[in-house]
Amino acid sequence: RILADPRRFVGQELARFSATPTLSADAGVEPRAAVLRTFLVARDADYAVMPGGLTRVASSKGSPLVSNQAGGSSKDTWVLASEPEQQVTLWLQPAREQMTSGNRVPLSSRAADNLFWLGRYVERAEGTARLLRTILQKYDEAQQYAGSEHSQCLDTLLRSLTHFTATYPGFMAEDAQLQRPDEELLAVACDAQRHGSLAQTLQGLLHSAHAIRDFWSSDTWRVLDAIDMQLASFRSASGVAIANLSEHLNQVVVSMAAFNGLTSERLMRDQAWRFIDMGRRIERSLLIASLTRSTVAVRQDEAVEALLLDAVLSTAESILTYRQRYRSYLEVRTVLELLLLDSNNPRGLMHQLIQLQEALTGLPTDARNDSSGAELGERDRLALEAVTQLRLVSLDRLVRLDAGSVLRHDLDQTLARLTHLLTRMSEVITEQYFGHLRESQQLAQAHIEAR
Known part of the structure; x- marks a missing residue:
């Protein structure tokens, strides 16, 4: 067969593997067959040899097959130098005349x-x-x-x-x-x-x-x-x-x-910070609204309500703040004041909305933002409406119960409206700034032949 078609065959000397000590979970240290792969890079008329390589070890003692697919393993190979190696960096340093102060990299x-x-x-x-x-x-x-x-x-x-x-x-x-x-x-x-x-x-x-x-x-x-x-x-x-x-x-x-x-x-207070901060503020606002609405909007017996208010404050990391400020028995009115209306509470809803509005003002505008001149774009209108609604809401109306009902209707509707505004605000930010998410459109009309 070789004489008939010699170009289809190649000869290779049967090589005996060297052995390397290998740690086994069952037998401790044992010899296993190993193969060393080295790497060279062409440089001018010569080759540069990497000071190291990749060693492959057989899966078990006595196995003649050295392959990762057969259960073997790979190990980095290091060569001990006779003297300390010179540190080489691949970081390209620009010349002094190329350097500019305050150079900002655009955020993708x-x-x-x-x-x-x-x-x-x-x-x-x-x-x-x-x-x-x-x-x-x-x-x-x-x-x-x-x-x-x-x-x-x-x-x-x-x-x-x-x-x-x-x-x-x-x-x-x-x-x-x-x-x-x-x-x-x-x-x-x-x-x-x-x-x-x-x-x-x-x-x-x-x-x-x-x-x-x-x-x-x-x-x-x-x-x-x-x-x-x-x-x-x-x-x-x-x-x-x-x-x-x-x-x-x-x-x-x-x-x-x-x-x-x-x-x-x-993080520098640049666009990167604004986006991560906006994400935090929107999510925390939604969570506060959800937690408050699902626990406080419906009136409970006095003992149950006290336990719920304690749980809400603990979850919102505001229990110590409440005790320091009010020093009183838990009441729906004071809890809502702290969690919803107090702008000085960093865990409160009002604080999140104010910080969110401030972050939005620092974002760049483009053609997709419908603001022109004195007219506010949708994202700014949403933020302004959310802050204004919470500023104008009456605490008495929030805690008030409808006649013959256990529902605090104004509280429920206010939190529902704020949830809608925040959800829409997230959508507007996505539409305006995350352009890579837009679906691609085929510009050429497709012609499908009938078969």
Whole structure:
């Protein structure tokens, strides 16, 4: 066969593999066959050899096959130098005459999109973790105390969680296990395939952060690595149970606070900062509105309402502020004043809307923004309406009950309107600044031949 068609064959000497010590989980250190691959780069009339290479090791002792596809492994190979190596950088340094002070790099549409959603994911993850943590606390109290007010408070918070995370049907279903919520609580926390779950939110956060790697310092990457580890623990079948869920939620809250702190103290107050800050403000506003509407809009018995107000303040990280300011028994009026109307409360709704309006004024305008001259564009009208509506609302009307009803109608409608304005504002920002999301249009007419 070779003589008949020699061009189809090639001869290769049967080489014996060298052996390298390999750590095995069963046998400790053992010799395995290894192959060293080196790399050369053409340079002028010669070649430059990389001081190192890639070593491939067989999958088991005595195996003649060295292949990753057959279960082998790869190892980086380093060559010890006889003297310290000179550090070489590939960072091109411009000449002094080429350098300009204050040179700003334009922010791409894709980067702005990822920054905006990163801000939203961070706030959503923190808010979900805080509410879950509060529910677990009330769950323990409901099991310890026989009073019906604790179970009623827990039922309301469980339904609020479904609204808060949009994990429908959840606890809103007709067959919802309100008395045995363990399975649904774990799903909302750990099921990465569940839309709106904490695990899925962390997935989105990490995806957005990795898409804009150049924005993060080494310290920020340590926080992101910690978030990745927390997500891995949620995915682990044996990693999280209802008994230790609070511990995992505490870690998430701390990681979100660390990320927010590092970005707030490091990012320049340019367009990148505005987009991540707008995402945070919109999401926090939506979460405050959802939590307040689903817990306070409907009047409860006095004991149940006191437990709910305490839970709402704890979730909104405002319980200490309330105690320092009012030093009184929990009342709907004072709680709404702190959470909705007080612009000095950094966790309050009014503060978010003011900061959001300020961030919007710093954004560039383009032809898609319908503002011209003194006329406001849609995004600015939405922000102005949201702030104005909250400034003009009467606290007496918010707490007032309709005749013969348990619904605080004005509170419910105000929060519903603000939710609509914020949702539309997010859509307008997406339409105006995230151009890469627009669908491509075929400019040439397609001609399909009949067959």
